Amino acid sequence: MVEDQTQNERLLRLLHLAQTAAEHAYAPYSRFRVGSALELDNGEIVTGTNVENVSFGLTICAERSALSTAVSRFGPGIRIVAAAITNLNDSPSPPCGACRQVLAEFILPDAPVIFPAAGGLRTLTFQELLPCSGDMQLK
Ligand code: ZN
Numbered sequence: 740m741v742e743d744q745t746q747n748e749r750l751l752r753l754l755h756l757a758q759t760a761a762e763h764a765y766a767p768y769s770r771f772r773v774g775s776a777l778e779l780d781n782g783e784i785v786t787g788t789n790v791e792n793v794s795f796g797l798t799i800c801a802e803r804s805a806l807s808t809a810v811s812r813f814g815p816g817i818r819i820v821a822a823a824i825t826n827l828n829d830s831p832s833p834p835c836g837a838c839r840q841v842l843a844e845f846i847l848p849d850a851p852v853i854f855p856a857a858g859g860l861r862t863l864t865f866q867e868l869l870p871c872s873g874d875m876q877l878k
Contacts, residue, residue, distance in 0.1 A: 775788070779813065780818040785809040802824060819845050824853070832854055834854065
């Protein structure tokens, strides 16, 4: 119970940081402003936001933006122990398939991932978000 409460507080703090990051979104085309916060195994937290492009296909999501920052700042040995994704549009924003694939390189299978879903906030482990990612690595 105490552990659950601690984890909930931790995830809500991450969610707040993700919300703050979303304020920096570059989303002139969709107006969908997304933020992400990743807690790393070294205790650091990095954030990212979506950066759109007129081509749409070259748009980078908040999760991949945060992950690039994490690797740039702390190197390729980092591991993600928790993640939060949110937006300023009061809409569901689970990580897209591309972000799940990219996060799989660095996130622990049991890392909690919190995000707004159709019925409200939802928390799943990464393994639940991307089943079989641990035993179907491409590398
Ligand atoms: Zn994405």
